[in-house]
Amino acid sequence: MTRLLLASASLGRLTTLCSAGVEPLVQVSGVDENAVLAATPEATAPAEIALLLARAKAEAVAATVEDVVVVGCDSLLELGGAVHGKPRNAAEATARWRAMRGSSGILHTGHWVVDGRPGSYHGATGAVASTTVHFADVTDDEISAYVATGEPLQVAGAFTIDGLGGAFVERIDGDHHNVVGLSLPLLRRLLADLGVHWTDLWT
Numbered sequence: 001m002t003r004l005l006l007a008s009a010s011l012g013r014l015t016t017l018c019s020a021g022v023e024p025l026v027q028v029s030g031v032d033e034n035a036v037l038a039a040t041p042e043a044t045a046p047a048e049i050a051l052l053l054a055r056a057k058a059e060a061v062a063a064t065v066e067d068v069v070v071v072g073c074d075s076l077l078e079l080g081g082a083v084h085g086k087p088r089n090a091a092e093a094t095a096r097w098r099a100m101r102g103s104s105g106i107l108h109t110g111h112w113v114v115d116g117r118p119g120s121y122h123g124a125t126g127a128v129a130s131t132t133v134h135f136a137d138v139t140d141d142e143i144s145a146y147v148a149t150g151e152p153l154q155v156a157g158a159f160t161i162d163g164l165g166g167a168f169v170e171r172i173d174g175d176h177h178n179v180v181g182l183s184l185p186l187l188r189r190l191l192a193d194l195g196v197h198w199t200d201l202w203t
Contacts, residue, residue, distance in 0.1 A: 002117065002200050007061035007072040012155075012162060012180040020184055021202040025068060029057035033074075033085070046078040047108045047128040054110030055126055062114035062124075069196055070114045075181050077133075077157030079105040085156050093152040094143055100159070101168075102137035106130050107157060109178050111186055115194045125193050129183035131174030135159075138168050156181075 006013060006024040017024050036056050040049060051074075058072025077084045079100060087093035112126035138146075151165060152158035159165040161172070161179045175183045188198040 002196055003068045004201055005061065005065060005068040005070045007057045007070055008181075010073070010181050012160070013073060013182040015162075016177055016180050016182050016184065023203045024071075027061050027065065029060040029072065031056045031060050046076055046083045046106070047110070047130060049083060050074050050076045050108040050110035051112065051126055051128050052110070055112040055124075058112040058114050058124075058126075062116055066116055067118055068116055069191065069194070070116060071182075071187065071190075072112045072114075073109055073182050075107060075109040075156040077105050077107050079103070079157075084158070087153055087158045090147050090153065093147045093158045096158045097138065097143045097146070097152070098140075100135045100157075101143070102135065104132055104134045105157065106132050107179050109181060109183060111183065111190060113187070113190045113194060115196070120195070123194050125190050127186055127190060129175055129178040129186045131172055131176070131178045133157075133159075133161075133172050133179060134170045136168045136170050142168070 004022055004024040006026050007029045009028045033053055036053055053074035054072045058070050062070040087096055108128055108130045110128050114124045115122055149164055151163055161169050172179060177184045
């Protein structure tokens, strides 16, 4: 039986997979994202940065395990040409939401898959899913209340679509799973490239 290992601590990614019939093993990579970013050329596109981080996480975990297919993901929000991950504190989350309200951003999620199954050629592949997110014109009071919950501090872009922040997202253009942090259609295609059939992962 092929086992999938998720190299992420994200509850959203885990829940997405489980809801789709895939119950993965989980191992957090421990990759220093800031170190990866520091080694990345300044002109690197946001989507490429997300893929670099996803690859670093997947490969770090794949080097420590056997007989599994490892998937690493990383999400970044592109807003007005700037790239944003998780806000560092409440003040940054508040400023981010004041910039996002009434506007749109692009949520990029890098996916990297490493095949560590015995007898396989130990290949790897990756790609990025990008979804445009249109934010509601929320009030200062709504921003303050939302930031006070702590949720925006835990996620890339300082918002969720499947949690308290869902009411503040007017609509999206693209895969809604990607906004949660993992694109199921893209992951299915990447696994197929490595000879892994999605339905074989169902539990």
